[in-house]
Amino acid sequence: MSNLPAxxxxxxxxxxxxxxxxxxxxxxxxxxxxxxxxxxxxxxxxRCQATDGCLSFNVMADTGECQLNRADRFSSPRALxxxxxxxxxxxxxxxxxxxxxxxxxxxxxxxxx
Numbered sequence: 750m751s752n753l754p755a756x757x758x759x760x761x762x763x764x765x766x767x768x769x770x771x772x773x774x775x776x777x778x779x780x781x782x783x784x785x786x787x788x789x790x791x792x793x794x795x796r797c798q799a800t801d802g803c804l805s806f807n808v809m810a811d812t813g814e815c816q817l818n819r820a821d822r823f824s825s826p827r828a829l830x831x832x833x834x835x836x837x838x839x840x841x842x843x844x845x846x847x848x849x850x851x852x853x854x855x856x857x858x859x860x861x862x
Contacts (some may be wrong), residue, residue, distance in 0.1 A: 750811065752832070759787055761776040761823065762802045765817055765821070765846075767801050768840065768844075769794045769797075769838050769839070771805075771821075771822070771838065771839040771840060772838045772839075773822070773829070773836065773837045773838075773848065774833075774835075774836050775831055775835060775836070776829055776830065776831055776832060776835065776836070777807040777809070777816070777829070777830060777832045777835050777836075777837050778805055778807060778818050778820060778821065778822060778825065778828050778829055778830075779782040779828050779829075779830055780815065780825075780828050780838050781818040781819050781820040781825060781828060782807075782816045782818060783800070783802060783803065783817050783818065784796070784800065784803075784816075784817045784821045785814060785815065785816050785817075786814075786815045786816065786817075787813050787814060788808075788813075789808070789813075789815075790808045790836065790838070792805065793806045793808050793815035793817070793838075794838065796817060797818075800817055802819050802825045803817045803818065803820060803822070804818060804820055804821040804839065804840065805818045805820065805821040805822070805837060805838060805840070806818060806837075806838055807836070807837055807838075807840035808835065808836050808838070809832070809833060809834060810834045810835065810836075811833075811834040811835075821840065822837065822839055823839070825837065
């Protein structure tokens with residue numbers, strides 16, 4: 750059973766459409782956590798999607814912890830750091846038009862990251 754809040758059905762959970770394909774293994778974004786839960790990767794993504802201001806999330810496999818972040822690796826590149834048994838996940842790169850040719854899907858190298 751999920752730890753998702755009971756908020757009158759499933760509709761509020763999916764109020765924005767997000768593609769979580771900017772995943773980096775053995776890394777976390779530090780210093781921008783807005784909420785912490787005990788969830789797996791999939792439920793952590795659902796929680797972030799349902800939380801205003803959430804731009805990315807960290808999942809620590811060794812502790813089962815899910816951290817929702819108010820920033821991502823594009824807005825705060827120096828906050829991304831190595832952590833074993835963890836993964837950082839952000840929105841699809843094309844959601845950051847300042848880094849990717851006006852919103853077109855291009856190589857992440859365009860941001861110099």
